[in-house]
Amino acid sequence: MDGAVELVDQTLLPDKCVMLRIQTVAELVDAIRRLAVRGAPALGVAGALGVVLADGDPGQIAELRAARPTAVNLAWGVDQAAARLGHGREAVLAAALRVRDDDIAACRAMGERGADLLEGDRLRIMTVCNSGGLAAVERGTALGVVQTLHERGRLTEVLALETRPLLQGARLTTWELARMGAPHRLIADSAGPYLLAKGEVDAVLIGADRIAANGDTANKIGSYALALGAERAGVPFIVVAPESTIDQSTPTGDQIEIEDRGADEIVTIRGVRVAPEGTPALNPAFDVTPHDLISAIVTEQRVIRP
Numbered sequence: 001m002d003g004a005v006e007l008v009d010q011t012l013l014p015d016k017c018v019m020l021r022i023q024t025v026a027e028l029v030d031a032i033r034r035l036a037v038r039g040a041p042a043l044g045v046a047g048a049l050g051v052v053l054a055d056g057d058p059g060q061i062a063e064l065r066a067a068r069p070t071a072v073n074l075a076w077g078v079d080q081a082a083a084r085l086g087h088g089r090e091a092v093l094a095a096a097l098r099v100r101d102d103d104i105a106a107c108r109a110m111g112e113r114g115a116d117l118l119e120g121d122r123l124r125i126m127t128v129c130n131s132g133g134l135a136a137v138e139r140g141t142a143l144g145v146v147q148t149l150h151e152r153g154r155l156t157e158v159l160a161l162e163t164r165p166l167l168q169g170a171r172l173t174t175w176e177l178a179r180m181g182a183p184h185r186l187i188a189d190s191a192g193p194y195l196l197a198k199g200e201v202d203a204v205l206i207g208a209d210r211i212a213a214n215g216d217t218a219n220k221i222g223s224y225a226l227a228l229g230a231e232r233a234g235v236p237f238i239v240v241a242p243e244s245t246i247d248q249s250t251p252t253g254d255q256i257e258i259e260d261r262g263a264d265e266i267v268t269i270r271g272v273r274v275a276p277e278g279t280p281a282l283n284p285a286f287d288v289t290p291h292d293l294i295s296a297i298v299t300e301q302r303v304i305r306p
């Protein structure tokens, strides 16, 4: 890190792969808020590296830590680096790079553990949003399990929800699956529960933004609907997330703050208005899946049965 944080501007994918060179906390906060960088583990790494850019300024560190509320990883990553502030810039940088390197190792371990957990040699996997390397550093969480299954020759296909309103599935997950050569089809969000009911899916794999102490899990809006559909269809519903996403200080999902991202993302698609001018909208960016609808939580260290 030569005084800058470099990251892919995910708002431009899949059309353009452009690297952003971030040199100030203000630039990083903006990138986080507009989802140029997004995904819980990636936010943790960005937050940790952002503490180096803050150069000890407590106001900038506080603003960085609060840039998005739901993914616990952002605050956790900031805290990991900030804990070394009294030991000089090099110590803070070393802590931030450790967050990055630990995430790389964690995603590979989750991929292995998740693939080992699943039974069957020709698996049809459904997923929502994006939980690949773009949402982490490399390989990702739920999509890291998909990549491991693919590498082991055990993947039939991925059914990826487009993931309205910001289309992380349509734009990012398909882009990552195409790059890894994994067979996939894109579906409308509302087709997910129906295809589960039709027996088209062997397992649902999702990432997570915050896992409460009782296992209730906040993830992209639409996850809860898949959990309900999976439960009724008797299909395993598996959360894949690093230990840093588990928040023991939050007792249940009721205490998880769900980010509301405003009406514009609902009434427009990529800048084109799709509802009458002035249409009011509600835009919770996440929902909470109760622990009793979750078959297993796979981390880099263990499989948890909530």
Ligand SMILES: CSC[C@H]1O[C@H](OP(=O)(O)O)[C@H](O)[C@@H]1O
Pocket (backbone or CB within 6 Å): 035, 038, 039, 040, 041, 128, 129, 130, 131, 132, 135, 136, 140, 141, 142, 168, 206, 207, 208, 209, 219, 220, 221, 285
């Ligand atoms: C690997 S966890 C990624 C997680 O973050 C996403 O949210 P956003 O795109 O708003 O950052 C989504 O909830 C994914 O499951």
